[in-house]
Amino acid sequence: MQTFADSFSTAFGLIVTGDPILYEVVGLSLQVTFSAVAMAVLVGGPLGAILAIGRFPGRGILSVVVSALMGLPPVVVGLGLYMALSQSGPFAVFELLYTPMAMILAQFIIVTPIIAAISRQVLSDLSLEYGETLRALRATRAQTIATLLWEARPGLLTATLAGLGRAFAEVGAVMIVGGNINHVTRVMTTSIALETSKGELAMAMGLGIILLILSFGINAALMGVRGTQRARAYG
Amino acid sequence: MRTIALSVAFSLTATMACCGPFIVVQSTTSTANSGLYDAILPQFEAESGIEARVVAVGTGQALNNARNCDGDVLLVHAKSAEEQFVAEGYGTERFDVMYNDFIIVGPGVDPAHLNDAENASVALSSISATGETFVSRGDESGTHQKERALWEVAGIDTEENNGDWYRETGSGMGATLNAAVAMGAYTMTDRATWLAFGNRNTHEILFEGDPVLFNQYGIIAVNPEVCPNVRSEQAQVFVDWMLSDAGQSAIGAYTRDGEQLFFPNAD
Numbered sequence: 202m203q204t205f206a207d208s209f210s211t212a213f214g215l216i217v218t219g220d221p222i223l224y225e226v227v228g229l230s231l232q233v234t235f236s237a238v239a240m241a242v243l244v245g246g247p248l249g250a251i252l253a254i255g256r257f258p259g260r261g262i263l264s265v266v267v268s269a270l271m272g273l274p275p276v277v278v279g280l281g282l283y284m285a286l287s288q289s290g291p292f293a294v295f296e297l298l299y300t301p302m303a304m305i306l307a308q309f310i311i312v313t314p315i316i317a318a319i320s321r322q323v324l325s326d327l328s329l330e331y332g333e334t335l336r337a338l339r340a341t342r343a344q345t346i347a348t349l350l351w352e353a354r355p356g357l358l359t360a361t362l363a364g365l366g367r368a369f370a371e372v373g374a375v376m377i378v379g380g381n382i383n384h385v386t387r388v389m390t391t392s393i394a395l396e397t398s399k400g401e402l403a404m405a406m407g408l409g410i411i412l413l414i415l416s417f418g419i420n421a422a423l424m425g426v427r428g429t430q431r432a433r434a435y436g
Numbered sequence: 437m438r439t440i441a442l443s444v445a446f447s448l449t450a451t452m453a454c455c456g457p458f459i460v461v462q463s464t465t466s467t468a469n470s471g472l473y474d475a476i477l478p479q480f481e482a483e484s485g486i487e488a489r490v491v492a493v494g495t496g497q498a499l500n501n502a503r504n505c506d507g508d509v510l511l512v513h514a515k516s517a518e519e520q521f522v523a524e525g526y527g528t529e530r531f532d533v534m535y536n537d538f539i540i541v542g543p544g545v546d547p548a549h550l551n552d553a554e555n556a557s558v559a560l561s562s563i564s565a566t567g568e569t570f571v572s573r574g575d576e577s578g579t580h581q582k583e584r585a586l587w588e589v590a591g592i593d594t595e596e597n598n599g600d601w602y603r604e605t606g607s608g609m610g611a612t613l614n615a616a617v618a619m620g621a622y623t624m625t626d627r628a629t630w631l632a633f634g635n636r637n638t639h640e641i642l643f644e645g646d647p648v649l650f651n652q653y654g655i656i657a658v659n660p661e662v663c664p665n666v667r668s669e670q671a672q673v674f675v676d677w678m679l680s681d682a683g684q685s686a687i688g689a690y691t692r693d694g695e696q697l698f699f700p701n702a703d
Binding site: 287288289290293296298299380381382383385395397398399400401402404 | 460465469474490492501503504505506608609610611613614632633634635636663665
Protein backbone atom coordinates (compact mmCIF):
# COMPACT_ATOMS: atom_id res chain seq x y z
CA MET A 202 0.00 0.00 0.00
CA GLN A 203 1.90 2.97 -1.36
CA THR A 204 -1.20 5.15 -0.95
CA PHE A 205 -0.73 6.04 2.73
CA ALA A 206 2.76 7.45 2.24
CA ASP A 207 1.62 9.22 -0.93
CA SER A 208 -1.35 10.80 0.80
CA PHE A 209 0.83 12.49 3.43
CA SER A 210 3.17 13.91 0.79
CA THR A 211 0.13 14.97 -1.29
CA ALA A 212 -1.40 16.76 1.71
CA PHE A 213 1.92 18.43 2.53
CA GLY A 214 2.42 19.42 -1.11
CA LEU A 215 -1.05 20.99 -1.35
CA ILE A 216 -0.49 23.01 1.81
CA VAL A 217 3.01 24.33 1.05
CA THR A 218 2.33 25.19 -2.59
CA GLY A 219 -0.78 27.12 -1.50
CA ASP A 220 -2.93 25.33 -4.06
CA PRO A 221 -5.64 27.91 -4.96
CA ILE A 222 -8.32 25.25 -5.55
CA LEU A 223 -7.62 23.83 -2.09
CA TYR A 224 -8.04 27.25 -0.48
CA GLU A 225 -11.28 27.84 -2.33
CA VAL A 226 -12.68 24.49 -1.20
CA VAL A 227 -11.49 24.93 2.40
CA GLY A 228 -12.88 28.47 2.48
CA LEU A 229 -16.32 27.33 1.37
CA SER A 230 -16.27 24.43 3.84
CA LEU A 231 -15.52 26.79 6.72
CA GLN A 232 -18.07 29.34 5.60
CA VAL A 233 -20.86 26.77 5.25
CA THR A 234 -20.07 24.97 8.49
CA PHE A 235 -19.60 28.08 10.66
CA SER A 236 -22.81 29.63 9.32
CA ALA A 237 -24.78 26.43 9.92
CA VAL A 238 -23.39 25.88 13.43
CA ALA A 239 -23.86 29.52 14.43
CA MET A 240 -27.51 29.32 13.39
CA ALA A 241 -27.84 25.99 15.17
CA VAL A 242 -26.43 27.48 18.39
CA LEU A 243 -28.86 30.40 18.19
CA VAL A 244 -31.80 28.00 17.82
CA GLY A 245 -30.59 24.86 19.60
CA GLY A 246 -29.24 26.60 22.74
CA PRO A 247 -32.50 28.33 23.71
CA LEU A 248 -34.48 25.23 22.68
CA GLY A 249 -32.32 23.16 25.05
CA ALA A 250 -32.88 25.74 27.81
CA ILE A 251 -36.66 25.65 27.35
CA LEU A 252 -36.61 21.84 27.47
CA ALA A 253 -34.43 21.84 30.58
CA ILE A 254 -36.13 24.52 32.64
CA GLY A 255 -39.54 25.10 31.10
CA ARG A 256 -42.63 23.48 32.59
CA PHE A 257 -45.20 22.73 29.91
CA PRO A 258 -47.17 19.70 28.72
CA GLY A 259 -45.39 17.56 26.12
CA ARG A 260 -41.94 18.58 27.36
CA GLY A 261 -40.91 14.95 27.91
CA ILE A 262 -42.00 13.85 24.45
CA LEU A 263 -40.32 16.86 22.85
CA SER A 264 -37.05 16.01 24.66
CA VAL A 265 -37.19 12.47 23.32
CA VAL A 266 -37.92 13.73 19.81
CA VAL A 267 -34.97 16.14 19.90
CA SER A 268 -32.67 13.38 21.18
CA ALA A 269 -33.88 10.96 18.51
CA LEU A 270 -33.25 13.55 15.79
CA MET A 271 -29.54 13.41 16.69
CA GLY A 272 -29.55 10.14 14.78
CA LEU A 273 -30.93 11.66 11.56
CA PRO A 274 -28.99 10.15 8.66
CA PRO A 275 -27.53 13.08 6.67
CA VAL A 276 -28.52 11.47 3.37
CA VAL A 277 -32.16 11.50 4.51
CA VAL A 278 -31.85 15.17 5.44
CA GLY A 279 -30.32 15.81 2.03
CA LEU A 280 -33.07 13.97 0.23
CA GLY A 281 -35.85 15.68 2.20
CA LEU A 282 -34.30 19.07 1.60
CA TYR A 283 -33.81 18.26 -2.09
CA MET A 284 -37.51 17.45 -2.40
CA ALA A 285 -38.40 20.67 -0.56
CA LEU A 286 -36.10 22.96 -2.56
CA SER A 287 -36.49 21.26 -5.95
CA GLN A 288 -38.24 23.20 -8.71
CA SER A 289 -41.07 20.69 -8.33
CA GLY A 290 -41.07 21.14 -4.54
CA PRO A 291 -42.88 23.61 -2.24
CA PHE A 292 -39.95 26.02 -1.79
CA ALA A 293 -38.96 26.30 -5.45
CA VAL A 294 -39.39 30.08 -5.52
CA PHE A 295 -36.33 30.63 -3.34
CA GLU A 296 -34.11 28.96 -5.98
CA LEU A 297 -31.80 27.60 -3.30
CA LEU A 298 -31.03 24.16 -4.72
CA TYR A 299 -27.36 23.76 -5.73
CA THR A 300 -26.30 26.84 -3.74
CA PRO A 301 -24.15 27.12 -0.58
CA MET A 302 -27.27 28.31 1.25
CA ALA A 303 -28.92 24.92 0.68
CA MET A 304 -25.84 23.27 2.19
CA ILE A 305 -26.02 25.58 5.22
CA LEU A 306 -29.67 24.65 5.71
CA ALA A 307 -28.86 20.93 5.49
CA GLN A 308 -26.13 21.19 8.11
CA PHE A 309 -28.33 23.39 10.29
CA ILE A 310 -31.01 20.69 10.31
CA ILE A 311 -28.44 18.01 11.17
CA VAL A 312 -26.65 19.99 13.89
CA THR A 313 -29.51 21.74 15.73
CA PRO A 314 -30.83 18.59 17.48
CA ILE A 315 -27.31 17.75 18.67
CA ILE A 316 -26.79 21.18 20.20
CA ALA A 317 -30.31 21.26 21.66
CA ALA A 318 -30.03 17.82 23.24
CA ILE A 319 -26.59 18.39 24.78
CA SER A 320 -27.61 21.87 26.01
CA ARG A 321 -30.75 20.42 27.57
CA GLN A 322 -28.71 17.84 29.47
CA VAL A 323 -26.10 20.33 30.65
CA LEU A 324 -28.72 22.86 31.75
CA SER A 325 -30.94 20.42 33.57
CA ASP A 326 -27.94 19.11 35.53
CA LEU A 327 -27.02 22.67 36.50
CA SER A 328 -30.61 23.46 37.33
CA LEU A 329 -30.61 20.64 39.90
CA GLU A 330 -27.42 22.00 41.38
CA TYR A 331 -28.30 25.70 41.53
CA GLY A 332 -32.09 25.57 41.50
CA GLU A 333 -32.55 25.79 45.24
CA THR A 334 -30.09 28.65 45.65
CA LEU A 335 -31.73 30.59 42.84
CA ARG A 336 -35.15 30.05 44.36
CA ALA A 337 -33.86 31.15 47.77
CA LEU A 338 -32.55 34.34 46.15
CA ARG A 339 -36.02 34.78 44.59
CA ALA A 340 -34.59 34.92 41.06
CA THR A 341 -37.13 35.48 38.29
CA ARG A 342 -37.52 32.88 35.49
CA ALA A 343 -35.50 35.06 33.10
CA GLN A 344 -32.76 35.60 35.67
CA THR A 345 -32.66 31.86 36.33
CA ILE A 346 -32.23 31.02 32.63
CA ALA A 347 -29.60 33.74 32.16
CA THR A 348 -27.62 32.55 35.19
CA LEU A 349 -27.78 28.92 34.16
CA LEU A 350 -26.76 29.68 30.55
CA TRP A 351 -23.80 31.69 31.86
CA GLU A 352 -22.73 28.96 34.26
CA ALA A 353 -23.17 26.32 31.57
CA ARG A 354 -20.56 27.81 29.21
CA PRO A 355 -18.19 24.82 29.24
CA GLY A 356 -21.01 22.39 28.48
CA LEU A 357 -22.42 24.64 25.76
CA LEU A 358 -18.96 24.84 24.21
CA THR A 359 -18.86 21.05 24.13
CA ALA A 360 -22.25 21.08 22.40
CA THR A 361 -20.95 23.56 19.83
CA LEU A 362 -17.82 21.51 19.19
CA ALA A 363 -19.90 18.36 18.73
CA GLY A 364 -22.04 20.25 16.22
CA LEU A 365 -19.00 21.64 14.39
CA GLY A 366 -17.47 18.19 14.12
CA ARG A 367 -20.62 16.67 12.71
CA ALA A 368 -21.16 19.50 10.22
CA PHE A 369 -17.55 19.70 9.07
CA ALA A 370 -17.35 15.96 8.37
CA GLU A 371 -20.76 15.63 6.75
CA VAL A 372 -20.94 14.60 3.08
CA GLY A 373 -24.24 12.86 2.30
CA ALA A 374 -26.55 15.85 2.62
CA VAL A 375 -24.35 18.55 1.08
CA MET A 376 -23.62 16.29 -1.88
CA ILE A 377 -27.33 16.03 -2.73
CA VAL A 378 -28.45 19.62 -2.13
CA GLY A 379 -25.18 21.27 -3.21
CA GLY A 380 -24.48 19.08 -6.22
CA ASN A 381 -20.68 19.27 -5.74
CA ILE A 382 -20.47 21.94 -8.47
CA ASN A 383 -16.92 23.11 -9.18
CA HIS A 384 -16.21 26.64 -7.81
CA VAL A 385 -19.80 26.91 -6.50
CA THR A 386 -20.70 24.18 -4.03
CA ARG A 387 -17.60 21.98 -3.84
CA VAL A 388 -16.41 21.57 -0.24
CA MET A 389 -13.77 19.41 1.46
CA THR A 390 -15.92 16.32 1.96
CA THR A 391 -17.48 16.33 -1.52
CA SER A 392 -13.99 16.80 -3.01
CA ILE A 393 -12.83 13.74 -1.09
CA ALA A 394 -15.79 11.75 -2.44
CA LEU A 395 -15.02 12.97 -5.98
CA GLU A 396 -11.32 12.10 -5.80
CA THR A 397 -12.22 8.66 -4.44
CA SER A 398 -14.55 8.07 -7.37
CA LYS A 399 -11.77 9.08 -9.77
CA GLY A 400 -9.57 6.44 -8.13
CA GLU A 401 -7.19 9.20 -6.97
CA LEU A 402 -6.91 7.68 -3.51
CA ALA A 403 -3.74 9.51 -2.44
CA MET A 404 -5.34 12.85 -3.28
CA ALA A 405 -8.56 11.87 -1.48
CA MET A 406 -6.67 10.78 1.61
CA GLY A 407 -4.46 13.88 1.43
CA LEU A 408 -7.56 16.09 1.52
CA GLY A 409 -8.80 13.96 4.43
CA ILE A 410 -5.61 14.70 6.35
CA ILE A 411 -6.05 18.43 5.72
CA LEU A 412 -9.65 18.20 6.93
CA LEU A 413 -8.43 16.54 10.12
CA ILE A 414 -5.75 19.20 10.66
CA LEU A 415 -8.36 21.96 10.24
CA SER A 416 -10.71 20.21 12.64
CA PHE A 417 -7.88 19.93 15.14
CA GLY A 418 -7.13 23.63 14.77
CA ILE A 419 -10.74 24.69 15.34
CA ASN A 420 -11.07 22.50 18.42
CA ALA A 421 -7.77 23.69 19.85
CA ALA A 422 -8.75 27.33 19.30
CA LEU A 423 -12.13 26.96 21.00
CA MET A 424 -10.69 24.93 23.87
CA GLY A 425 -8.03 27.62 24.21
CA VAL A 426 -10.75 30.23 24.69
CA ARG A 427 -12.27 28.07 27.37
CA GLY A 428 -8.90 27.65 29.12
CA THR A 429 -8.34 31.41 29.19
CA GLN A 430 -11.79 32.01 30.65
CA ARG A 431 -11.19 29.50 33.39
CA ALA A 432 -7.80 30.99 34.20
CA ARG A 433 -9.44 34.41 34.45
CA ALA A 434 -12.28 33.10 36.63
CA TYR A 435 -9.99 31.46 39.15
CA GLY A 436 -6.86 33.56 38.72
CA MET B 437 -24.36 36.71 20.88
CA ARG B 438 -24.55 39.77 18.67
CA THR B 439 -21.26 38.93 16.99
CA ILE B 440 -22.62 35.47 16.17
CA ALA B 441 -25.78 36.95 14.67
CA LEU B 442 -23.76 39.46 12.68
CA SER B 443 -21.40 36.85 11.33
CA VAL B 444 -24.35 34.68 10.30
CA ALA B 445 -25.96 37.59 8.52
CA PHE B 446 -22.68 38.43 6.83
CA SER B 447 -21.94 34.95 5.59
CA LEU B 448 -25.51 34.44 4.40
CA THR B 449 -25.37 37.56 2.25
CA ALA B 450 -21.90 36.55 1.05
CA THR B 451 -23.18 33.20 -0.13
CA MET B 452 -26.14 34.73 -1.91
CA ALA B 453 -24.41 37.56 -3.74
CA CYS B 454 -22.94 36.14 -6.91
CA CYS B 455 -23.30 34.99 -10.35
CA GLY B 456 -23.61 36.14 -13.91
CA PRO B 457 -25.69 34.04 -16.31
CA PHE B 458 -25.36 30.33 -15.68
CA ILE B 459 -26.99 27.01 -16.50
CA VAL B 460 -27.19 23.77 -14.55
CA VAL B 461 -26.14 20.68 -16.51
CA GLN B 462 -27.43 17.38 -15.14
CA SER B 463 -24.76 15.00 -16.32
CA THR B 464 -23.56 11.44 -16.26
CA THR B 465 -20.43 10.95 -14.14
CA SER B 466 -18.04 9.69 -16.83
CA THR B 467 -17.85 13.04 -18.61
CA ALA B 468 -17.02 14.78 -15.32
CA ASN B 469 -14.71 12.17 -13.74
CA SER B 470 -12.68 11.84 -16.92
CA GLY B 471 -11.92 15.57 -16.91
CA LEU B 472 -13.76 16.35 -20.17
CA TYR B 473 -15.72 19.28 -18.71
CA ASP B 474 -12.61 20.80 -17.13
CA ALA B 475 -11.05 20.73 -20.60
CA ILE B 476 -13.90 22.07 -22.73
CA LEU B 477 -16.11 24.23 -20.48
CA PRO B 478 -13.62 27.11 -20.06
CA GLN B 479 -13.71 27.49 -23.86
CA PHE B 480 -17.54 27.55 -23.86
CA GLU B 481 -17.63 30.02 -20.99
CA ALA B 482 -15.13 32.31 -22.71
CA GLU B 483 -17.08 32.29 -25.97
CA SER B 484 -20.60 32.62 -24.53
CA GLY B 485 -20.17 34.36 -21.19
CA ILE B 486 -22.38 31.64 -19.66
CA GLU B 487 -21.16 29.60 -16.72
CA ALA B 488 -22.01 25.90 -17.01
CA ARG B 489 -22.53 24.35 -13.55
CA VAL B 490 -22.25 20.58 -13.77
CA VAL B 491 -24.06 18.27 -11.36
CA ALA B 492 -22.50 14.87 -12.04
CA VAL B 493 -24.72 11.97 -11.00
CA GLY B 494 -25.68 8.70 -12.66
CA THR B 495 -27.79 8.89 -15.82
CA GLY B 496 -30.87 7.60 -13.95
CA GLN B 497 -30.61 10.28 -11.27
CA ALA B 498 -29.80 12.96 -13.84
CA LEU B 499 -32.99 12.11 -15.74
CA ASN B 500 -34.99 12.21 -12.50
CA ASN B 501 -33.52 15.53 -11.41
CA ALA B 502 -34.31 16.99 -14.82
CA ARG B 503 -37.89 15.65 -14.58
CA ASN B 504 -38.13 17.68 -11.35
CA CYS B 505 -37.01 20.72 -13.42
CA ASP B 506 -33.75 20.94 -11.45
CA GLY B 507 -31.53 21.33 -14.50
CA ASP B 508 -31.45 23.20 -17.80
CA VAL B 509 -29.54 20.69 -19.91
CA LEU B 510 -29.10 16.91 -19.76
CA LEU B 511 -25.97 15.15 -20.96
CA VAL B 512 -26.33 11.40 -20.46
CA HIS B 513 -25.86 8.06 -22.18
CA ALA B 514 -28.95 5.84 -22.25
CA LYS B 515 -30.59 6.45 -25.62
CA SER B 516 -33.93 4.74 -25.03
CA ALA B 517 -34.38 6.41 -21.63
CA GLU B 518 -33.46 9.73 -23.24
CA GLU B 519 -35.98 9.26 -26.04
CA GLN B 520 -38.63 8.44 -23.46
CA PHE B 521 -37.70 11.63 -21.59
CA VAL B 522 -38.31 13.65 -24.76
CA ALA B 523 -41.49 11.72 -25.63
CA GLU B 524 -42.91 12.52 -22.19
CA GLY B 525 -42.40 16.20 -23.02
CA TYR B 526 -39.62 16.97 -20.54
CA GLY B 527 -37.04 17.62 -23.24
CA THR B 528 -37.26 19.66 -26.42
CA GLU B 529 -35.16 17.40 -28.65
CA ARG B 530 -32.40 14.82 -28.27
CA PHE B 531 -29.14 15.10 -30.21
CA ASP B 532 -26.23 12.70 -30.56
CA VAL B 533 -23.17 14.54 -29.30
CA MET B 534 -20.33 12.01 -29.01
CA TYR B 535 -19.52 8.36 -28.39
CA ASN B 536 -16.97 5.99 -27.01
CA ASP B 537 -17.33 2.37 -25.93
CA PHE B 538 -17.77 0.13 -22.94
CA ILE B 539 -15.08 -2.32 -21.89
CA ILE B 540 -14.88 -5.17 -19.39
CA VAL B 541 -12.01 -4.89 -16.94
CA GLY B 542 -10.76 -7.43 -14.45
CA PRO B 543 -7.67 -8.84 -12.71
CA GLY B 544 -4.70 -9.26 -15.06
CA VAL B 545 -4.56 -13.04 -14.49
CA ASP B 546 -8.04 -13.23 -16.08
CA PRO B 547 -9.41 -16.37 -14.35
CA ALA B 548 -12.49 -16.48 -16.61
CA HIS B 549 -10.40 -16.15 -19.80
CA LEU B 550 -12.22 -13.15 -21.22
CA ASN B 551 -9.23 -12.53 -23.44
CA ASP B 552 -10.31 -15.49 -25.62
CA ALA B 553 -13.98 -14.51 -25.88
CA GLU B 554 -15.12 -13.72 -29.44
CA ASN B 555 -18.06 -11.54 -28.41
CA ALA B 556 -19.64 -9.88 -25.37
CA SER B 557 -22.17 -12.68 -24.79
CA VAL B 558 -19.40 -15.29 -24.67
CA ALA B 559 -17.38 -13.09 -22.32
CA LEU B 560 -20.27 -12.71 -19.88
CA SER B 561 -21.14 -16.40 -20.14
CA SER B 562 -17.62 -17.40 -19.15
CA ILE B 563 -17.79 -15.13 -16.09
CA SER B 564 -21.04 -16.78 -14.98
CA ALA B 565 -19.79 -20.28 -15.86
CA THR B 566 -16.64 -19.92 -13.75
CA GLY B 567 -18.53 -18.13 -10.98
CA GLU B 568 -15.95 -15.33 -10.90
CA THR B 569 -17.22 -12.23 -9.14
CA PHE B 570 -18.76 -9.53 -11.35
CA VAL B 571 -19.45 -6.12 -9.83
CA SER B 572 -22.45 -4.26 -11.23
CA ARG B 573 -23.31 -0.57 -10.79
CA GLY B 574 -26.86 -1.49 -9.80
CA ASP B 575 -27.91 2.18 -9.90
CA GLU B 576 -30.00 2.59 -13.08
CA SER B 577 -27.14 4.52 -14.67
CA GLY B 578 -26.52 4.37 -18.41
CA THR B 579 -23.74 1.84 -17.86
CA HIS B 580 -25.99 -0.31 -15.66
CA GLN B 581 -28.82 -0.27 -18.22
CA LYS B 582 -26.37 -1.32 -20.94
CA GLU B 583 -24.89 -4.05 -18.76
CA ARG B 584 -28.31 -5.54 -17.95
CA ALA B 585 -29.22 -5.58 -21.64
CA LEU B 586 -25.99 -7.50 -22.37
CA TRP B 587 -26.72 -10.15 -19.70
CA GLU B 588 -30.18 -10.55 -21.19
CA VAL B 589 -28.74 -11.10 -24.66
CA ALA B 590 -26.33 -13.65 -23.19
CA GLY B 591 -29.34 -15.42 -21.63
CA ILE B 592 -28.04 -15.20 -18.07
CA ASP B 593 -30.33 -14.45 -15.13
CA THR B 594 -28.25 -12.23 -12.84
CA GLU B 595 -31.11 -11.82 -10.36
CA GLU B 596 -30.75 -15.48 -9.42
CA ASN B 597 -27.09 -14.92 -8.54
CA ASN B 598 -27.49 -11.46 -7.04
CA GLY B 599 -25.37 -11.38 -3.88
CA ASP B 600 -23.50 -14.50 -4.95
CA TRP B 601 -21.01 -13.97 -7.82
CA TYR B 602 -23.07 -11.06 -9.14
CA ARG B 603 -22.75 -8.06 -6.80
CA GLU B 604 -24.46 -4.70 -7.09
CA THR B 605 -22.68 -1.77 -5.45
CA GLY B 606 -25.54 0.64 -6.06
CA SER B 607 -23.03 3.44 -6.59
CA GLY B 608 -21.12 5.39 -9.21
CA MET B 609 -18.61 4.09 -11.74
CA GLY B 610 -15.59 5.16 -9.69
CA ALA B 611 -16.84 3.54 -6.48
CA THR B 612 -17.71 0.41 -8.44
CA LEU B 613 -14.24 0.28 -10.01
CA ASN B 614 -12.68 0.73 -6.55
CA ALA B 615 -14.81 -2.20 -5.33
CA ALA B 616 -13.93 -4.39 -8.31
CA VAL B 617 -10.20 -3.70 -7.84
CA ALA B 618 -10.42 -4.47 -4.12
CA MET B 619 -12.36 -7.71 -4.74
CA GLY B 620 -10.29 -8.85 -7.70
CA ALA B 621 -13.55 -8.87 -9.67
CA TYR B 622 -14.71 -8.11 -13.19
CA THR B 623 -16.81 -5.08 -14.04
CA MET B 624 -18.01 -3.15 -17.07
CA THR B 625 -17.06 0.50 -17.45
CA ASP B 626 -17.06 3.19 -20.10
CA ARG B 627 -13.59 3.63 -21.56
CA ALA B 628 -13.27 7.30 -20.57
CA THR B 629 -13.72 6.65 -16.85
CA TRP B 630 -11.25 3.75 -17.04
CA LEU B 631 -8.56 5.75 -18.85
CA ALA B 632 -8.83 8.52 -16.26
CA PHE B 633 -9.06 6.13 -13.30
CA GLY B 634 -6.11 6.30 -10.90
CA ASN B 635 -6.55 3.14 -8.79
CA ARG B 636 -6.20 0.33 -11.36
CA ASN B 637 -3.77 -1.82 -9.38
CA THR B 638 -3.33 -5.01 -11.47
CA HIS B 639 -6.66 -4.60 -13.27
CA GLU B 640 -6.64 -4.23 -17.03
CA ILE B 641 -8.94 -4.24 -20.04
CA LEU B 642 -9.85 -7.88 -20.74
CA PHE B 643 -12.63 -7.55 -23.26
CA GLU B 644 -13.33 -4.83 -25.82
CA GLY B 645 -14.26 -4.19 -29.42
CA ASP B 646 -17.66 -5.89 -29.80
CA PRO B 647 -19.92 -3.41 -31.69
CA VAL B 648 -22.68 -3.97 -29.09
CA LEU B 649 -20.44 -2.15 -26.57
CA PHE B 650 -20.98 1.13 -28.43
CA ASN B 651 -21.69 3.97 -25.99
CA GLN B 652 -23.58 6.96 -27.37
CA TYR B 653 -23.90 10.21 -25.42
CA GLY B 654 -26.88 12.47 -26.03
CA ILE B 655 -27.68 16.07 -25.14
CA ILE B 656 -31.14 17.45 -24.42
CA ALA B 657 -32.37 20.92 -23.46
CA VAL B 658 -35.11 20.76 -20.81
CA ASN B 659 -38.47 21.88 -22.17
CA PRO B 660 -39.50 25.36 -20.92
CA GLU B 661 -43.17 24.52 -21.51
CA VAL B 662 -42.99 21.82 -18.82
CA CYS B 663 -40.42 23.59 -16.65
CA PRO B 664 -41.05 27.35 -16.89
CA ASN B 665 -38.11 28.05 -14.58
CA VAL B 666 -35.44 26.71 -16.95
CA ARG B 667 -32.96 29.13 -18.46
CA SER B 668 -33.89 27.88 -21.88
CA GLU B 669 -32.16 30.59 -23.91
CA GLN B 670 -28.77 29.89 -22.28
CA ALA B 671 -29.45 26.15 -22.35
CA GLN B 672 -29.96 26.32 -26.11
CA VAL B 673 -26.70 28.27 -26.50
CA PHE B 674 -24.91 25.43 -24.69
CA VAL B 675 -26.56 22.69 -26.75
CA ASP B 676 -25.80 24.55 -29.97
CA TRP B 677 -22.18 25.03 -28.94
CA MET B 678 -21.69 21.36 -28.06
CA LEU B 679 -23.02 20.42 -31.51
CA SER B 680 -21.09 23.16 -33.34
CA ASP B 681 -17.71 22.74 -35.00
CA ALA B 682 -16.05 24.52 -32.08
CA GLY B 683 -17.63 22.24 -29.47
CA GLN B 684 -17.13 19.07 -31.46
CA SER B 685 -13.46 19.76 -32.09
CA ALA B 686 -12.93 20.64 -28.41
CA ILE B 687 -14.40 17.24 -27.49
CA GLY B 688 -12.25 15.44 -30.04
CA ALA B 689 -9.11 17.25 -28.91
CA TYR B 690 -9.37 15.99 -25.31
CA THR B 691 -6.91 13.20 -24.55
CA ARG B 692 -5.55 11.40 -21.48
CA ASP B 693 -2.09 9.81 -21.80
CA GLY B 694 -2.29 10.29 -25.55
CA GLU B 695 -5.61 8.49 -25.93
CA GLN B 696 -8.76 10.19 -27.16
CA LEU B 697 -11.64 9.62 -24.70
CA PHE B 698 -14.71 10.85 -26.58
CA PHE B 699 -15.41 10.85 -30.31
CA PRO B 700 -17.66 13.69 -31.52
CA ASN B 701 -20.51 12.54 -33.80
CA ALA B 702 -23.12 15.29 -33.97
CA ASP B 703 -24.98 15.40 -37.30
